[in-house]
């Protein structure tokens with residue numbers, strides 16, 4: 001042996017001491033080598049104790065966080081561990097094994113995802129209920145499905161189907177300024193008068209009365225209240241308008257076909273019967289408003305029953321023509337009661353039409369006293385603009 005060889009020549013006590021020293025050095029060196037070796041291998045295998053505990057379910061993020069949710073089951077049954085198939089070391093208690101674990105996991109499974117937890121700052125008791133991360137506004141895409149529906153705006157639409165304030169009429173004759181707005185040229189035996197007893201609008205209306213065998217008491221629409229026809233409104237080929245007026249029957253000798261009893265007519269500039277007129281007739285049990293004239297197709301048409309002592313609002317929408325390029329629509333109290341297309345509101349041999357209101361009758365055939373009121377005559381572009 002090397003030590004024997006080196007110490008051979010020395011005295012015994014010294015040899016003994018040297019031997020011991022050699023053994024000591026050998027021991028120290030050996031332990032140093034071992035420790036160095038283990039240190040070089042250790043890093044890969046080092047497993048922190050805490051992670052082991054976590055894996056086993058003794059501690060870990062879930063446990064630490066769950067301090068806020070005391071109602072949770074004790075950490076011993078940490079679902080996370082269960083989810084990973086790692087069962088906690090069962091306490092020696094005689095508990096019937098895995099059974100108690102079963103109920104917990106189903107609902108809690110989502111918890112294990114640690115990402116869910118960190119967000120809600122002050123909602124320590126709420127998290128258990130949130131199944132999915134209820135986080136932040138960053139995820140606006142689909143999270144807020146119910147919130148932003150822009151469908152909210154439409155409700156603003158209300159049904160004020162009624163037209164807004166009607167545009168003013170183009171012309172008006174309502175007896176508030178005497179007979180202004182009318183012409184009395186060719187009105188017949190009796191000039192209508194302005195009264196205040198029965199009115200449709202304002203405080204005055206026109207009184208029309210025929211007695212005996214009197215035939216005519218009419219006003220032409222458009223004028224200054226005199227006999228001048230300078231301002232009479234004329235409708236020529238293609239002109240389209242609305243004309244409205246109101247009438248009230250005080251008493252009436254009702255006419256019949258063959259005995260004119262017109263309350264309004266589209267008179268043409270030439271002689272002869274109007275192309276279109278509205279009669280107050282009582283025929284075959286139909287007492288009321290009738291239409292007659294070539295524009296109607298040549299037939300007398302019963303349009304609506306009428307009563308005495310009631311105001312009626314008439315509106316006529318028309319396009320004037322001498323060549324059947326016109327039409328008319330008659331409304332009574334805003335209800336359509338007659339209409340005809342492709343017709344002539346001007347007598348074909350004439351050049352224009354104008355409007356007359358009042359009474360024109362066959363006095364010899366239907367004598368007696370007939371009395372009405374007229375009011376609120378208007379010319380315009382819409383039903384609303386010519387309504388009272």
Ligand SMILES: [Ca+2]
Pocket residue numbers: 174175176199200201202203204205375376
């Ligand atoms: Ca009036």
